[in-house]
Amino acid sequence: MNLTPTELERLTIFTAAEFARRNLAQGVLLSHPEAVAYISDEVLLAARRDMPYAEIRNMAGSLLRADQVMPGVASMVRLIAVDASFEEGTKMIAIFDPIAAGKDERIAGEILTSDEPIQLFDDAPTVTLRVLNMGDRDIQVRSHSHFFEANSALQFDRAASWGRKLAIHSGGGVRFEPGIATVVELVAIGGDRVVQGFAGLVDGALDDEAVRQAAFARAESQGYFLNDTPVSEAQ
Numbered sequence: 001m002n003l004t005p006t007e008l009e010r011l012t013i014f015t016a017a018e019f020a021r022r023n024l025a026q027g028v029l030l031s032h033p034e035a036v037a038y039i040s041d042e043v044l045l046a047a048r049r050d051m052p053y054a055e056i057r058n059m060a061g062s063l064l065r066a067d068q069v070m071p072g073v074a075s076m077v078r079l080i081a082v083d084a085s086f087e088e089g090t091k092m093i094a095i096f097d098p099i100a101a102g103k104d105e106r107i108a109g110e111i112l113t114s115d116e117p118i119q120l121f122d123d124a125p126t127v128t129l130r131v132l133n134m135g136d137r138d139i140q141v142r143s144h145s146h147f148f149e150a151n152s153a154l155q156f157d158r159a160a161s162w163g164r165k166l167a168i169h170s171g172g173g174v175r176f177e178p179g180i181a182t183v184v185e186l187v188a189i190g191g192d193r194v195v196q197g198f199a200g201l202v203d204g205a206l207d208d209e210a211v212r213q214a215a216f217a218r219a220e221s222q223g224y225f226l227n228d229t230p231v232s233e234a235q
Helices: 005-025 032-048 053-060 209-221
Strands: 079-086 089-096 126-133 139-142 164-166 173-176 181-188 232-234
Touching: 005 032, 032 053, 032 079, 032 089, 053 079, 053 089, 126 173, 173 181
Parallel strands: none
Antiparallel strands: 079 089, 126 181, 126 232, 139 173, 164 181
């Protein structure tokens, strides 16, 4: 049996739609492709039965409810466009918002936040440092960086920054402009406190004194600014 690409696609839609019908019968919420296949299959069948165009559109918009699909699916299916075969030829049927969103329908990709403000590093001891960029261009340090290993052109008390990172939200950063002093707060790195990568000064356990001494020796040999006076310490 030789099938055209259109006929093969029709069989794929039918197979996925039958899968969706089985799930509906079992009370299983439909995924995005299952919902689209189910509605598309019903539209194509109705066209083959020569149902009027307007009636097909109305029928397609009442096939599924928001409580029959997975959370977020209704908001994802904004338009289904199907090339349907009628007796007089092929017509495209466009169904807008075919699944009516429920009252509490989630939007795909939506970020759900708490009503309460989020406290970053609540009650965690911090160190406040004055940082001066001695270079000739901007330097940015990201939230995850071990601050001790920040760019060698930054002058600050590196001993006070050992084992610490910027006390800012994940993914954030601080930009240091040439010749302008900037005050930052640092918080202790958590977890296993093993640092690897960055400038390659540490590559080991932060709480190992031998690792610490070796890191300071590497920093000094590579021309890092090591000393400055911390502005203050807050516990």
